[in-house]
Amino acid sequence: MINLLDLDTAGLARFFAEQGEKPFRAKQVAHWLHQRLEGDIAAMSDLAKPTRARLAEAANIVGPTVLRDTTAADGTRKWLLDVGNGNAVETVYIPEDDRGTLCISSQAGCALDCAFCSTGKQGFNRNLTVAEIVGQLWHANRALLADGVNAPWIEHGRAPVSATGRPERELLPLGGTARSAKRAPITNVVMMGMGEPLANFDHVVSALSLFLDDDAYGLSRRRVTLSTSGIVPAIDRLRDACPVALAVSLHAGNDALRDRLVPINRKYPIAELLAACLRYLERAPRDFITFEYVMLDGVNDQPAHAHELVELTRDVPCKFNLIPFNPFPGTEFTTSPRARIVAFQRILMNAGKVTTIRKTRGDDIAAACGQLAGQVADRTKRRSRLPRVVAAPVSH
Ligand code: SAH
Ligand code: SF4
Numbered sequence: 436m437i438n439l440l441d442l443d444t445a446g447l448a449r450f451f452a453e454q455g456e457k458p459f460r461a462k463q464v465a466h467w468l469h470q471r472l473e474g475d476i477a478a479m480s481d482l483a484k485p486t487r488a489r490l491a492e493a494a495n496i497v498g499p500t501v502l503r504d505t506t507a508a509d510g511t512r513k514w515l516l517d518v519g520n521g522n523a524v525e526t527v528y529i530p531e532d533d534r535g536t537l538c539i540s541s542q543a544g545c546a547l548d549c550a551f552c553s554t555g556k557q558g559f560n561r562n563l564t565v566a567e568i569v570g571q572l573w574h575a576n577r578a579l580l581a582d583g584v585n586a587p588w589i590e591h592g593r594a595p596v597s598a599t600g601r602p603e604r605e606l607l608p609l610g611g612t613a614r615s616a617k618r619a620p621i622t623n624v625v626m627m628g629m630g631e632p633l634a635n636f637d638h639v640v641s642a643l644s645l646f647l648d649d650d651a652y653g654l655s656r657r658r659v660t661l662s663t664s665g666i667v668p669a670i671d672r673l674r675d676a677c678p679v680a681l682a683v684s685l686h687a688g689n690d691a692l693r694d695r696l697v698p699i700n701r702k703y704p705i706a707e708l709l710a711a712c713l714r715y716l717e718r719a720p721r722d723f724i725t726f727e728y729v730m731l732d733g734v735n736d737q738p739a740h741a742h743e744l745v746e747l748t749r750d751v752p753c754k755f756n757l758i759p760f761n762p763f764p765g766t767e768f769t770t771s772p773r774a775r776i777v778a779f780q781r782i783l784m785n786a787g788k789v790t791t792i793r794k795t796r797g798d799d800i801a802a803a804c805g806q807l808a809g810q811v812a813d814r815t816k817r818r819s820r821l822p823r824v825v826a827a828p829v830s831h
Contacts, residue, residue, distance in 0.1 A: 511797030542630025586618035633669035656720035688743035
């Protein structure tokens, strides 16, 4: 049995060819799956009944199993998804006036063991399948629409606007007549949940291709961001295979400190990483790289560190996103005080680097992911039927 969510549009085309079906069936089914968000082959009404019956013998549609679904006062919504063997991953919806962003996981756990990351601390479990990655977007759009959530830019009476301020074409019109007035609530995707997306390269690229494909989700490349800790050869491969917007987890401006915080730096040091960033920019949909920088009290948050970053990135078109550290049980780090984060931001801004400080979202459901995962993990100890949860790194 093939899970149709496991196939990108090229895979669907191959699958239908193998079944002896006409090539246009692949497009038709992609529209049903990813635009009408259908979960039942029998409901694909423009396929003849015998075709549907044959399809249902060879394939099914299996979305994620939701273990927990929590919405915060600010509208941030988090789903905890079962990935088998007692593991779970998280996906988080973040509504804003002009966009709805979904933060997607790519692996259960992570092998890269960054010092400040709770996912890393719990080790690597396995790569997510294409269906498990795409299924996060499929499921979140379905769940939000079922609850009457429309595209945020419609609800706020705004036209979707591109990064350049120009009006953008409408995003993802949903097929069908009854729901045609609706627009999918999720307009942006960030691969910033659990796991290192470039360590699950093939599945992630297939999923990205579906996010971008006009026969599937049809998002523009600028609305899809992949965050990596800096696996240099894979950054080059991504540039060639599917150049989406790139965020790089820098976290330190010198190799000695980055070696300690982001161990993959021992293999691909900062100079090589920055060279890969410049190569990536030749094909990137945005003309800058976003550097993420977690603010760790007394570790990487001094004025000298900010000046070091300015020197380091003098020739790299980039923006900085400062992330207040999201603490988790057992960590040796604490969050930098707000005043120090603001002072750090000011140094970068004065040097001409656009620098944002990540907002913490969904506080009341601990959407700062490590915290929720921590809570579930605690319960796991008490109630063994609950799955072990790998904590997500991102705080929104
Ligand atoms: N593996 C990828 C993507 C997932 S992590 C990467 O490392 O880029 C997404 C972001 O959250 C990264 O910038 C990561 O460094 C950061 N992060 C991890 N743990 C964190 C924590 N406890 N507090 C704040 N940010 C964290
Ligand atoms: Fe993996 Fe990213 Fe966490 Fe590092 S920060 S351990 S790369 S998920």
